[in-house]
Every structure is written in structure tokens, then in C-alpha cells.
Amino acid sequence: MEDGPLIALAEDNPQLRALLAMALESVGYRVLQAETGERLVDLVRGLLLDGEPLRLIITDVRMPTLGGLEAARILQEAGHSVPLIFMTAFGDAWTRSQAQGLGARLLDKPLSLSVLRRAVTETIAP
Amino acid sequence: MRIVAKYTLVLGAALIAALTVLAVIRVEHDRDRFMQDMQGDHRVLGHLLQTGVTDLWLDAADATQQTVDLVQRANENAGEVRFAWIAGATAGEESQRVEGHDFVSRFPIRVGGAVVGSVVGREPLDAIDRLVKNDVVLTAVELGLIVVLGLVLSLVLGRWLVGRPIGRLVSQARAIGARDFTGELAVRRADELGELATEMKTMSDALDRALATIAVETEARISAVEQLRHSERLSTVGKLAAGIAHELGTPLSIVAGHAQMIAGREVAGDAALQSAEAIDREATRMSKIVRQLLDFARRKGPEGTTCEPAVIAQRCTSLLAPILDRARVRCDIDAIDPSPRALIDEDSLQQVITNLVLNATQAMKDGGVVTIEISRAPDAQVRIEVRDTGPGIPDDVLPHIFEPFVTTKEAGDGTGLGLAVVYGIVVDHRGKVTVESSGRGTTMTVLLQEAA
Numbered sequence: 052m053e054d055g056p057l058i059a060l061a062e063d064n065p066q067l068r069a070l071l072a073m074a075l076e077s078v079g080y081r082v083l084q085a086e087t088g089e090r091l092v093d094l095v096r097g098l099l100l101d102g103e104p105l106r107l108i109i110t111d112v113r114m115p116t117l118g119g120l121e122a123a124r125i126l127q128e129a130g131h132s133v134p135l136i137f138m139t140a141f142g143d144a145w146t147r148s149q150a151q152g153l154g155a156r157l158l159d160k161p162l163s164l165s166v167l168r169r170a171v172t173e174t175i176a177p
Numbered sequence: 178m179r180i181v182a183k184y185t186l187v188l189g190a191a192l193i194a195a196l197t198v199l200a201v202i203r204v205e206h207d208r209d210r211f212m213q214d215m216q217g218d219h220r221v222l223g224h225l226l227q228t229g230v231t232d233l234w235l236d237a238a239d240a241t242q243q244t245v246d247l248v249q250r251a252n253e254n255a256g257e258v259r260f261a262w263i264a265g266a267t268a269g270e271e272s273q274r275v276e277g278h279d280f281v282s283r284f285p286i287r288v289g290g291a292v293v294g295s296v297v298g299r300e301p302l303d304a305i306d307r308l309v310k311n312d313v314v315l316t317a318v319e320l321g322l323i324v325v326l327g328l329v330l331s332l333v334l335g336r337w338l339v340g341r342p343i344g345r346l347v348s349q350a351r352a353i354g355a356r357d358f359t360g361e362l363a364v365r366r367a368d369e370l371g372e373l374a375t376e377m378k379t380m381s382d383a384l385d386r387a388l389a390t391i392a393v394e395t396e397a398r399i400s401a402v403e404q405l406r407h408s409e410r411l412s413t414v415g416k417l418a419a420g421i422a423h424e425l426g427t428p429l430s431i432v433a434g435h436a437q438m439i440a441g442r443e444v445a446g447d448a449a450l451q452s453a454e455a456i457d458r459e460a461t462r463m464s465k466i467v468r469q470l471l472d473f474a475r476r477k478g479p480e481g482t483t484c485e486p487a488v489i490a491q492r493c494t495s496l497l498a499p500i501l502d503r504a505r506v507r508c509d510i511d512a513i514d515p516s517p518r519a520l521i522d523e524d525s526l527q528q529v530i531t532n533l534v535l536n537a538t539q540a541m542k543d544g545g546v547v548t549i550e551i552s553r554a555p556d557a558q559v560r561i562e563v564r565d566t567g568p569g570i571p572d573d574v575l576p577h578i579f580e581p582f583v584t585t586k587e588a589g590d591g592t593g594l595g596l597a598v599v600y601g602i603v604v605d606h607r608g609k610v611t612v613e614s615s616g617r618g619t620t621m622t623v624l625l626q627e628a629a
Contacts, residue, residue, distance in 0.1 A: 064427045064431075066431050066455060066458075066459070067427050067430055067431050067434075070430075070431055070434040070435060070455075071434070073438075074434060074437075074438065074443075077438075077443050113423065139426075140422050140423040140424075140425075140426030140427065141422070141423060159426075160426030160427060160429070160430050161425075161426055161429030161430045161432075161433050162430040162433065162434065163433055163437065164433070164434050164437040164438065165437065
């Protein structure tokens, strides 16, 4: 749908990324995809420069070359304050505290679509 | 401004001292001159009167009255000096001296060898005193003006040339001390202060750069230490478990996601079919991961078992034929004759050779040749080499190639455990495995003990 809230999604596994995008689009969100941290940073910068109303960034933590945490830090240091949701298979305390430090939610893999959708709804307060 | 005040004070004191001395000398000199002028005037008038009066007394025996008249007339034009006629023989010599508060000049009148009287001129010294006082006042005013002018100039110039620029330099130094390196050149002049300002700016810039470098390096070090601590916190088993969780997390997410969409009727018909196929694929991948893990954890086979690597290699090629064909990979076996026996059980060696051949196959995306070479090595060892003609393993991955979950394959393709399993099995059988890699291909070398 053209009018749904805009979400940026970063995940290096193509099957999972396609699945998550489909799961969010089918309930009315608009999803733009990135497969690495660097692509995510470029994507978000481009959207904000064009004045697009980006409502949420969902990103995997572990991606090749530039991970989700580092990408989020780069964006925050540049002054962007889009809400963040992290996905990770590492449930350890360090990753958790890093996510907290960035003011983001952390979702554990394996993901449940209902958990993801609820987190998205709660973050993009309608 | 303290420097300027200091030297202005010293300058002022020196000026005042010097000028005062000069003034005193001048006033004294002027005083002497006034006295000499007075003396001169007295003498001129005195001698004139002396001549006139002497003539009078030459003409008459008693010329007192004429003398008095003459002196009277002289006084009318004599200025400040008053002449008088003193009859009688007083001091015989001409004299000029200060008596009390007056300057007195005596001119004796000699007639025929005898002194008949004196013409005495008397002038109060008030005149001189007044002149001297004027002189002093003038000189004091002069001195005052010079000193004031000097002090003012000194202060103004000092402030302009020295005080303010130094003040700016001091401010800049303070700013640098407070880590503010943004200041501009404090003094733009071609003198010593200008040079100092230039050097300070240079120093400031260098300090700025140095601090920035230190900050960057410190951050890098801190982050490196943190990462090290983070990775050290996980023990090997923990690392393995974390790695497993990571590897299984994604396939499980995909399975769960597709299953939820099917169950929630969000997909139907062909789309549902595709979801089901995705579930199948991911489930298979997860099974593979779990199996590799079990292999990794497995202990070595029954002690003392031996086998012929040449035979096992042959068996592997047969078993892997479909995969090799599809990948357009040919597998050549080159074994010495007679074929040696190795101190390892069949299943374990089959696992090792299978994993190595599969790795080699996957390295050659457009097909190629895998060569298995079996030979003897020194110290009663058997050497098994598996060679491919792929692009090689990158330098940054190579040192970690036997670690679990390290893989150069695309995300989702392969488990990253193959070589870890190989390493485990070979080490369990007291053997060694090494890798050599370049842009022209990779060679994995396994050394096992030869069975007697």
C-alpha cells in the first residue's frame, strides 16, 4: 500500500529478509530493504535527505562488513533519530546493553512474526 | 599592562632624576650669570661715576655738594642700583661683595694720593632672587611637561606595541591550555611578538592534531579491548553454543515465519506452496548443521583400526558423484603403489575426505578438477592431499579456516563446520592437517600415522 508507514529493513539472509518484508507489507507497512549495514546507512540517509517520513529501522545485528549496531551508531551520530529495532541470535548481555545504549528494542531470533508485528506497532505508535 | 606600567615607572623616575639634576645645574648657572651681569653693571656705572667725581674733586677742594648732585642724577638712570657718596677715608680698595641682603660695590675716589671718599653702589639681591625663582618655575614646568609627555607616550605606545598583543597571546595560551585550538593568529606583525604568535599558532595546530590522533587511537584501542573482552568472556564451548544459536536462529526464524503465515491464512495456493518449500529447505539446512555438530563432538573410532586411504578416496568419489557431476567437477585420485595403510577407521577418514572434497568442489563455482594425492611422508606418516583450482582462501580468513562457523561461502550456503570437523577427527587420530592457498587454488594436506 502506498500510504502505509515507511520501514527500513536490513538483514543479510535473503530468504529471511524477503519473509520479514512480506510479513510487514501484508499488514499495511511500506518496507525498503538493505542487505548490509552500509546499504542500510545509505538507504536511510537518502530517505531522510528526500524528506521521506521514515518511521522505523529494523536491522539484524550481525551482518557482513558493517553490522547493525555500528550502522545505528553512525546514523545517530549524524543526528538522525529514527526509532530502532534490532534482531539478533545472540541473546547475551553485551549485545543487550549495546542495544539499550542506542535506545532500541532487541528481538531474539528465532523470531515470531506476531512478536515482530507487535513490536513494530508499539514503536510506531499509530 | 603590568610590563608597560613597570617600565613606564622606571622611565619616569629616571627622567625625573636626570631632568632635576639638569635643572638644578641650569638654575645655578643662571644665578651665576645674573650675579655677573649685576657685577658688570655696577662696575660700568661705578667707574663712570668714579671718573666724574674724581674730576669734580680735582677742580675744587670740597666738591661734596657737586658729587652728591652728580650721584643723584646718576641714580635717576641707574635702574635697581643706588649709588651714594660716602665721605672720608674708608676702605682704600675697590670692592664688590654681598653684604647682608645687598650686593655692594665700593669705588674709592683718590685725589692726589689720598682717598677723599667712596662712591658706593648698593643693589638688593631681591632682583636676583626673583629671577632665579622665575627660572626655577619655568624649569619645573618644562620638566613636568617632558615627564608627563614621556609617561603618556610610554603608556600609549607600550599598550599598543606590547601590552595588547601580549594580552592577546596570553588569552590564546590560556585557550590552548583549555584545549580550545580554534584561535586565529594573535599578532600579525613582522617583529618578535609576531614571530611568537606564529609559533604559538603552529604549536596550537600541532597539539590539536596530536590530541585528535590520540583520541582516535584511544577509541580504537578501547573498542579493540572491549571486543577482546567480549570474545574472551565466551569460553570455547560458550562460543560454540553462541555460534550454533546464531546459525540455527535464522533458519528457525524463516520456518516460524512461513508457518505462521500459512496458519494465519496470510498466504494461499501457490504462495502457500512456496512457503512450504522454504520451510522444507530450512529444515534440511538445520538438520545438516545439527549432524555436523554431532560429528564435531564425536570421539574417534575404535582404537587400532586401520584402512587404506586410496580405497576410501575411491569410495568418496563414487558417493559424491552426483554432486560432482552437477558442479562440473572432476575428481582425480593419484595414489602411490603399493597403497599405504593409515591408523584411522574407515568412517572417520571417509568423513574427512568427503568434507575436503566438498569444500574443494564449492570453491570452484564454474567447475574444475579436484585432485586427491596419497603418498608417504617422513616419520612413518601417510600424506593425503586434496587440491582444487579455485580462487583460493582470502588472507584474512586463512588463519581462522579451521574454526567452527568460519566460512567463505555465501550467507545461507554451507555450515562453516566442515573443516572444523576435519580438524577434530585428524587431531583425535594424532595426525596433522594444514592448508596452503593462493590465487591459483587451495591444497589441504592431512598427515596420519602409517599403520605398520
